[in-house]
Amino acid sequence: MKSCGVIVEYNPFHNGHLYHLKKAKKHADADCMIAIMSGNFLQRGEPAIIDKWHRTEAALRGGADLVVELPFLYAVQHSDFFSKGAIQTLAELGVDSVCFGSENGDISAFTKAYEHMHKWKEEYEVALRQYLNEGLSYPEASRLGYEAIKFPSGTIDLSQPNNILGYSYVKQLLTYAPEVEPLTVLRKNNHFHDEDITGSVASATSIRKELLAKGEMSSDAQTTIPSTTEEQLQKYKDGHGLWHEWEAYFHLLQYKILTMEESTLRCFHGVEEGIEYRLKRAIKEATSFHEFLMKLKTKRYTWTRLQRTLVHILVGTDKLEASQLLRATPPPYARVLGMNDSGKKYLRMIKKETTIPVITQPQQLESEMLDLEARAAAAYYSVLSPAIRVRALKKEYGAPVIL
Amino acid sequence: MKSCGVIVEYNPFHNGHLYHLKKAKKHADADCMIAIMSGNFLQRGEPAIIDKWHRTEAALRGGADLVVELPFLYAVQHSDFFSKGAIQTLAELGVDSVCFGSENGDISAFTKAYEHMHKWKEEYEVALRQYLNEGLSYPEASRLGYEAIKFPSGTIDLSQPNNILGYSYVKQLLTYAPEVEPLTVLRKNNHFHDEDITGSVASATSIRKELLAKGEMSSDAQTTIPSTTEEQLQKYKDGHGLWHEWEAYFHLLQYKILTMEESTLRCFHGVEEGIEYRLKRAIKEATSFHEFLMKLKTKRYTWTRLQRTLVHILVGTDKLEASQLLRATPPPYARVLGMNDSGKKYLRMIKKETTIPVITQPQQLESEMLDLEARAAAAYYSVLSPAIRVRALKKEYGAPVIL
Numbered sequence A, B: 001m002k003s004c005g006v007i008v009e010y011n012p013f014h015n016g017h018l019y020h021l022k023k024a025k026k027h028a029d030a031d032c033m034i035a036i037m038s039g040n041f042l043q044r045g046e047p048a049i050i051d052k053w054h055r056t057e058a059a060l061r062g063g064a065d066l067v068v069e070l071p072f073l074y075a076v077q078h079s080d081f082f083s084k085g086a087i088q089t090l091a092e093l094g095v096d097s098v099c100f101g102s103e104n105g106d107i108s109a110f111t112k113a114y115e116h117m118h119k120w121k122e123e124y125e126v127a128l129r130q131y132l133n134e135g136l137s138y139p140e141a142s143r144l145g146y147e148a149i150k151f152p153s154g155t156i157d158l159s160q161p162n163n164i165l166g167y168s169y170v171k172q173l174l175t176y177a178p179e180v181e182p183l184t185v186l187r188k189n190n191h192f193h194d195e196d197i198t199g200s201v202a203s204a205t206s207i208r209k210e211l212l213a214k215g216e217m218s219s220d221a222q223t224t225i226p227s228t229t230e231e232q233l234q235k236y237k238d239g240h241g242l243w244h245e246w247e248a249y250f251h252l253l254q255y256k257i258l259t260m261e262e263s264t265l266r267c268f269h270g271v272e273e274g275i276e277y278r279l280k281r282a283i284k285e286a287t288s289f290h291e292f293l294m295k296l297k298t299k300r301y302t303w304t305r306l307q308r309t310l311v312h313i314l315v316g317t318d319k320l321e322a323s324q325l326l327r328a329t330p331p332p333y334a335r336v337l338g339m340n341d342s343g344k345k346y347l348r349m350i351k352k353e354t355t356i357p358v359i360t361q362p363q364q365l366e367s368e369m370l371d372l373e374a375r376a377a378a379a380y381y382s383v384l385s386p387a388i389r390v391r392a393l394k395k396e397y398g399a400p401v402i403l
Helices: A015-028 A052-061 A079-092 A107-119 A121-133 A138-148 A161-176 A204-214 A227-240 A246-258 A275-285 A289-296 A303-315 A319-327 A341-350 A368-381 A386-395 B015-028 B052-061 B079-092 B107-119 B121-133 B138-148 B161-176 B204-214 B227-240 B246-258 B275-285 B289-296 B303-315 B319-327 B341-350 B368-381 B386-395
Strands: A003-008 A032-038 A066-070 A097-102 A181-186 A334-339 B003-008 B032-038 B066-070 B097-102 B181-186 B334-339
Touching: A003 A015, A003 A079, A015 A032, A015 A097, A015 A181, A032 A052, A032 A079, A032 A341, A052 A066, A052 A227, A052 A334, A066 A079, A066 A341, A079 A161, A097 A161, A107 A121, A107 A161, A107 A181, A121 A138, A161 A181, A227 A386, A246 A275, A246 A289, A246 A303, A246 B246, A246 B368, A246 B386, A275 A289, A275 B386, A289 A303, A303 A368, A319 A368, A334 A341, A368 A386, A368 B246, A386 B246, A386 B275, B003 B015, B003 B079, B015 B032, B015 B097, B015 B181, B032 B052, B032 B079, B032 B341, B052 B066, B052 B227, B052 B334, B066 B079, B066 B341, B079 B161, B097 B161, B107 B121, B107 B161, B107 B181, B121 B138, B161 B181, B227 B386, B246 B275, B246 B289, B246 B303, B275 B289, B289 B303, B303 B368, B319 B368, B334 B341, B368 B386
Parallel strands: A003 A032, A003 A097, A032 A066, A097 A181, B003 B032, B003 B097, B032 B066, B097 B181
Antiparallel strands: A066 A334, B066 B334
16 A cells, blocks of 8 residues: 655645645555644644644545644744654655645755755855844745855755745655655645635635635635535534634733743743743734734744744743654654545554554543643634533544544 | 721722721721722632722722722732731831721720630641641631630630631731731621622622623612712723623633643642642633632632632742742832822821832832732733723823822
8 A cells, every 4th residue: 555645734725735635646656645734723823724623624525545633843833843743754654755746846856955955054054144143034044045055957946935845845854764755746826825816726825814804705715625625614613603813812812921921931932032022012012913913023033933933822832841842753653633444544554563653532642742732722722612612622632533 | 197097809899898988087086098909809819890990999089098009919818918918018108007897896806816816826726737637628627726716705706707807907917017006897787798789788799799790780789889989880891891700711711721731830829739630620621710610619629719729820920939929028019009189198298207119100119029910910901802901901000090
């Protein structure tokens, strides 16, 4: 049974994802498509529009055979840790290949870039440090660092943000799991952070923006997602009363930051370089999440970095614990969020070969990483009304989605 | 200029308080009535129905000349610390007497009880420890302890909870401030924890219950409060959208407890004897504050003790910091919440004699006790809508109420 891994957020699962799964399956000649998916909080430091269970069901109905959770601590991270968590988990699950979408579509452009980077690592790091010392943000400094080491033609352009994640996957694969084949397929929509819907393949960002602005399913949104996703979005809203976005959490964040001393804020993952003082000052005056971010943003602190830090404050990710957990290799477990028959069959097949526990419910294992996951779930659901919240929290300890 | 101190919560200021102020002023032959008042959270571990500024104005309009804040850390405590904070602050402000309401009306019954207690202290403590070891709550164990040392006739009955606060005042006065005269006046309504309104002098508990149940001013409530209190209650509700009660904070408490590890919960003042595990378990299932308390309550943990602990969790009172601050004598400052001309005149008079700073705005002093006060205010106002919350938070650093 041949398997292929994909690294996803499915926030929400849309036509581009459907296309990618189909193409990847064909390209990898796979019998089982394994999606490792962020849970309730996402890489850019945002709550998912609907919870992981409803996104899992949409993924299974859209072509995934097995959905595994990327633990919260890896999911809300810059590309290095995000990729490390995803690739290592997929490798532990014995995938034959990992396939990601790219604007290039040629895997050798990524592997060659990795070789070039490997050779010029020191020069890159000198340049990176210099730009960081000048007060630039990490993405901007690394972009200039990549420019400094001049990638030869035939390699991807790492100064383009859209290439960074794919590059990180390839780097992690070549470093930690050389037995897994890296694959890429051409992305149908090249602009995956587009703000507006322009056709039937739109960015998840534009679809969320449309849904949250309208507050209900719109015909524009409908054209961009499979009907199975539409069902899950509707079902979530009917059962939980909302689609999630940062603004709904603002009062909790404000309450938390205002009732903490700077010295306590400093203990959260991502709170560095005295930003705790800015946080306390800015939140006193802000009346919305957006206004808060506008007050916080500087050349050095990008919107995404700030959002990630705020997610870790919201959830209460302890800095020391996080750094210990992130150092551990491989991840402590793989947690199945959902599967169909092929997924089940695959799991049975690999059962004896995996070195990390494969679990379907968190109570099957004692792990700090899972305790953190439970806190993330509690934070995510804390904007629901009381009875719905209690029910949603129980789901965290329930069975996975079986199709 | 002769002054008399009263120790109050005014939650809200009612006809019984009006009567007490008038009687006390006469009994003490005072020119200036100084009320030391709890801020936004109260001794029984509850948010005040309206904030300290509106309660201060009601107090000034009802006969107080100077309103001083009992710092949050003393205010939300059992009778010993509560009395210590209040009496020591009043003593530092140079009051000639302190006058409290009682069911007895005879101060010698309190002073004699203190002498008896002083003599039989050891026997009392042996009995107290024994009952605590049997798993009884502190109030119940101390009640039986008092019974064991048999108070002679002509002393107050300490096994009656209503006598405990008055007794604590007298004890603190005789121990820390023998130069201040203890006075008592007969309370007009003897049942100050009555649940229902029965006449024009009703308990604050029954008035709050009536107001919160109706959600608006009712004719029953109107008969029990001066029109000036009615104005403040109405003004607060119009400007802030609500009257405060625990249920409005439940989602914040649930969010906070669920996103904290037991080891972090244990760092809060009042979280002792493994109750952190009960807290985490119970709050997962609870859909309201009331339901949560019902799940938590045991023979050992009284409703009031639990509520106090939950206020300290809500505000984030650090256990170590609290124990250091509570040990300090006298309190680090006296903060004026409001005054009229007599109050102003009195303050000018004592200015050179007080050994602790008398402040009107928190930014006039660096103090951990004031930092904690700011966090308590932030927690208190966190249930308001965003723009109103920002405005209310600013008030914490604004000028006192001047009549």
